[in-house]
Amino acid sequence: MNLNSNGDKNRIAGRDYKENNVQIDSLDSSQTININVPVKGTEERPLVKSQRISIGKLVYAIAESENSEAAPIWVKLHAELGVNGVSEISGSQYKAALKFLNDLLADSKEKKTKKILVAKILNRTEDQELRHKLNEHCSIYYKNSRLDELSHNQLVEIYEWVEKTVSVVLPDYKEYMPVSFDNKIRTNNPVIRTSFIELLTTHFLVFVIVFVAGFVVGEIVSKI
Numbered sequence: 001m002n003l004n005s006n007g008d009k010n011r012i013a014g015r016d017y018k019e020n021n022v023q024i025d026s027l028d029s030s031q032t033i034n035i036n037v038p039v040k041g042t043e044e045r046p047l048v049k050s051q052r053i054s055i056g057k058l059v060y061a062i063a064e065s066e067n068s069e070a071a072p073i074w075v076k077l078h079a080e081l082g083v084n085g086v087s088e089i090s091g092s093q094y095k096a097a098l099k100f101l102n103d104l105l106a107d108s109k110e111k112k113t114k115k116i117l118v119a120k121i122l123n124r125t126e127d128q129e130l131r132h133k134l135n136e137h138c139s140i141y142y143k144n145s146r147l148d149e150l151s152h153n154q155l156v157e158i159y160e161w162v163e164k165t166v167s168v169v170l171p172d173y174k175e176y177m178p179v180s181f182d183n184k185i186r187t188n189n190p191v192i193r194t195s196f197i198e199l200l201t202t203h204f205l206v207f208v209i210v211f212v213a214g215f216v217v218g219e220i221v222s223k224i
Contacts, residue, residue, distance in 0.1 A: 044090035051094050052086065058101035065108040077101065110152050117155040118147045124162050133165060134158070 047055070059077070063070040078084060080100050081093050089097060125134045138145040142154055150158070 044092060046087070047089050047091060047094060051091070055086070055089075055094075055097055055101065058098070058105060062101065062105050062108055065105065065112060073101075073104065076104070114148070114150075114152050114155055117152070117159055121147060121155070121159050121162055124159075124166055130162075130166065134162065137161060 055077075059070050059073050062073050074086070077097060077100060078086075081089055081097060083089055083093075121134070125131045135145045138147070138150070138158065142150055142158075144150060147155065147158070
């Protein structure tokens with residue numbers, strides 16, 4: 001049985017019915033009410049002890065790598081996260097803090113390695129001809145002859161090029177001043193050994209005087 005109903009209320013009193021379709025022909029917007037359910041604010045969870053320790057270790061690792069104090073690194077971290085101190089860093093900011101500090105540490109290590117590479121390259125190209133070729137090579141291939149402005153990968157390529165070029169330009173130049181990884185140049189002072197014949201030839205008169213004096217003193221002592 002089909003039942004069609006019409007009317008303002010869309011209801012028929014005293015009878016059971018089933019509504020299949022309800023169509024609204026017109027809607028007065030003045031009678032509508034928007035109900036907004038307020039969202040309860042969630043408090044940010046502070047860092048737990050293990051998270052504080054992890055952040056602190058990274059900060060001091062960066063300070064050690066840069067041979068500086070930890071305070072400026074804390075300031076950079078607080079500025080990055082928009083907080084006034086480590087106590088204001090929330091748990092949701094923990095990953096962002098780790099990423100920022102790890103990026104700083106990687107950058108610090110790269111700068112340190114670059115400094116060592118630059119020292120090695122300059123040490124290997126002390127010869128005027130080699131230094132000229134180095135500047136020319138960098139200007140052509142990297143458009144920059146300032147080594148400290150080049151990337152780590154570029155410096156590695158230049159160092160390999162220098163190693164090949166040294167053997168061609170200066171085939172007799174086999175030894176060079178080694179640079180340690182603490183960026184300090186190690187100097188090996190060779191021990192100069194002079195043969196007895198060379199000493200005798202160079203200081204013949206001295207040897208004669210010493211020999212005669214010794215002979216005379218010996219004769220005098222033997223007669224006493």
